Amino acid sequence: MQGKILDYNITQSQGVISARDGSRVNFTTKEWRSNNIHPTIGQEVDFQLTENKEAKDIYVLSTQQNDIIKVEYKRTSTAAIVSFIFGLIGLFFDWWVFAIPSVIAIIAGHMAKSDIKNSNGMLEGSGFATTGLILGYLVLFLYLVVVIVFAGALLSMGNY
Numbered sequence: 001m002q003g004k005i006l007d008y009n010i011t012q013s014q015g016v017i018s019a020r021d022g023s024r025v026n027f028t029t030k031e032w033r034s035n036n037i038h039p040t041i042g043q044e045v046d047f048q049l050t051e052n053k054e055a056k057d058i059y060v061l062s063t064q065q066n067d068i069i070k071v072e073y074k075r076t077s078t079a080a081i082v083s084f085i086f087g088l089i090g091l092f093f094d095w096w097v098f099a100i101p102s103v104i105a106i107i108a109g110h111m112a113k114s115d116i117k118n119s120n121g122m123l124e125g126s127g128f129a130t131t132g133l134i135l136g137y138l139v140l141f142l143y144l145v146v147v148i149v150f151a152g153a154l155l156s157m158g159n160y
Contacts, residue, residue, distance in 0.1 A: 001025075002046050002061065008039045015039055017047065017055055027055035034060040079112035080125030083132025090139045099143045105136030 001019050008015035013029040027047070032039060037060050047055040083105045090102035112129035 001049060002044065005039055005041055005043045005045060008041055010038075017045060017058075023053075025049065025053060025055045027058055031056045031058050033057055074122055074124050077112045077115050077119075077123045077125040077129065079108045079115060080128035080132070083109035083112055083136070084128040085132075087132035087135030087139075091135050099140050102136040102140040102143070105132040106140070109133035109136060 001021075003017040003019040003025065006016045006018045006024065015027055017025045017027055019025055025047070027039075029039065031047075031054075039058075044061040045055075045058050046061055047058040050056050086101045086105035086108060090099065090105055093101065109129045109132040112125060113133075116123045116126050116129065
């Protein structure tokens with residue numbers, strides 16, 4: 001049988017083909033047989049019917065340039081990972097290195113959030129960036145409180 005793809009959902013890996021006889025047939029990408037060409041709405045296809053009236057052994061009939069889709073995978077933002085790691089380093093070792101890891105975690109976290117927002121869904125790692133930001137700001141705040149308390153204690157000792 002031959003037909004045209006009416007609908008295709010990439011996240012569910014399934015779609016609908018309108019057969020030339022007017023019937024509609026469901027399909028899954030498990031039955032897709034055309035390598036390097038991914039299902040796209042409007043493609044002309046050839047297929048067989050199963051006993052359950054579903055398409056199997058689906059092949060693309062026309063290979064137009066716009067039918068070939070480059071599949072890209074999401075990747076985790078490097079800045080988000082840097083923010084998370086430096087947030088942890090700041091939590092455990094900040095007192096010895098003057099809050100520098102926390103400042104790096106904050107800068108990298110904001111960079112990661114911006115990159116993820118502007119990546120059109122190709123970057124992930126928002127949780128790492130948020131955790132790095134929270135740890136960075138928390139430790140920086142605690143560091144400043146300790147410095148202020150310590151400075152106040154030194155100043156009050158001078159009054160005696």
